[in-house]
Amino acid sequence: MDKAFPRLRARDDLFTSFINHMLQSKLFYKTNKPSFASELRTGEEKSAISNELLVNAGFIDQLMAGVYSFLPLGFSVLKNVENIIRKNMIDAGGQEILMPVLQPKENWIKTGRWNNLDVLFKVNGSGDKEYALGPTHEEVVSPLAKKNVFSYRDLPISVFQIQTKFRDELRAKSGLLRTREFLMKDLYSFHANQEDLDKYYEKMIKVYFNIFKELGIGKQTYLTLASGGTFSKYSHEFQMVTDAGEDIIYICNKCKTAVNKEIKNETPACPNCSSDSFVEKKAVEVGNIFKLGTKYSLPFDLKFKDSDGSEKPVIMGCYGIGLGRSIGAVVEASHDEKGIIWPKEIAPFLVHLIEINPSTGSGQAKKVKATAEKIYQDLQKQGIQVLYDDREDKSAGEKFAEADLIGIPYRIVVSEKTLAKNSVEVKERNKKSTKLVKIKQLSKLFK
């Protein structure tokens, strides 16, 4: 991989360099006490917990219904998620491209979706011109492939992008779980025959599970047979079980694959293993993959010359993951009454370094700060992403409460107390216990 993409390593560095370290006193954010923690909370009509936490911890900001800004903390998480997905797509042979959001009406007329797709945003240009804001990119990628695929020798091939999508949802809801503007990874694969698509599709299922595992929601995510919408008879959704989800899935007790509501009504037995024992769960769809077949190659006349000289339509597949929705799903799955608990892989920082200012006049203030700063520098040298709470006007309690809310995996506390033992206190966000670690030993902790 490194040979094939010699610049990948450098790109990773570039993508993450701006968030490797940060002084909390300079960080662009503000926290609020989440209202679910407040006694005033009445409970009814509450929004999704993930939204409450992400907003109050300063990760995202709502501009309007279903439209959010990502602040530095949230953007950092977003970039981590993006890189996990990117890495997996490249491993699966995908080549990254970037297609336009603004798309010609003509292409959407051609596929019949200009008038049939309710969620399509239409915008006016000068004169009588109309354009679509891409809710998905078949109408762009198909004609694009036509310019690059001519022969069976050009197949199979797959391209992907991580790009903003627009869908005019009738009802945006539950924070990042259902928005009108969102980042999505969409990969499109092109094949010479159905068998090749089938093979790639099965491979992609494995790749997707690997992604959700790396995102920290692998255990509660189920492959779910669903209807294919306008694309195909069937598709597969990746559904993460959570009460905040708006879908209902039926998980087979025997083989642990799932079906959605529509399929359950059509075929009461498990299509995979014929079992009729299911458990019903609420879930959110974090990914969806389709066998498009010739649905889009035909209207765009996307054909290739096969080895026997015959001309055939290209067989297509598409594979999507919503990035923001995945982040919301992770928070739904991983939080407690104090705040978010980020999986290490996508946490905005790996370490939250906190200095606790000794009482003035103790003579220890300078030593605590100097030690914290030294650790801050050392962690950076090790390539560890660290947020340093260097604020001098905040009490210990406030710093701890805020650290729990933000949810960084490792909390390292430097105080007069720990220095007396030449140590720092290390606590993992998902554990209750703390431990003292000698400062000299600290560098080994993250190896």
Added chain:
RNA sequence: CGGGGUAUUGUGUAAUGGUAGCACGAAUCGUUUGGGACGAUUUAGUCUCGGUUCGAAUCCGAGUACCCCGACCA
């Protein structure tokens, strides 16, 4: 798109039709310093438009926005 609800300062909330208040936040000063610490001072608000009224945050009408339920959801 149908139904329901809400709209008061950055956030969370009070105020019989009669002086818009409280808490958090933010700012200054001082005291604190291992779980959102304390005191003092300060900052900032009635969604918009119209109506009723001597007087409207409050009542009425329209609009807008947001939230919830449903429908919808490549």
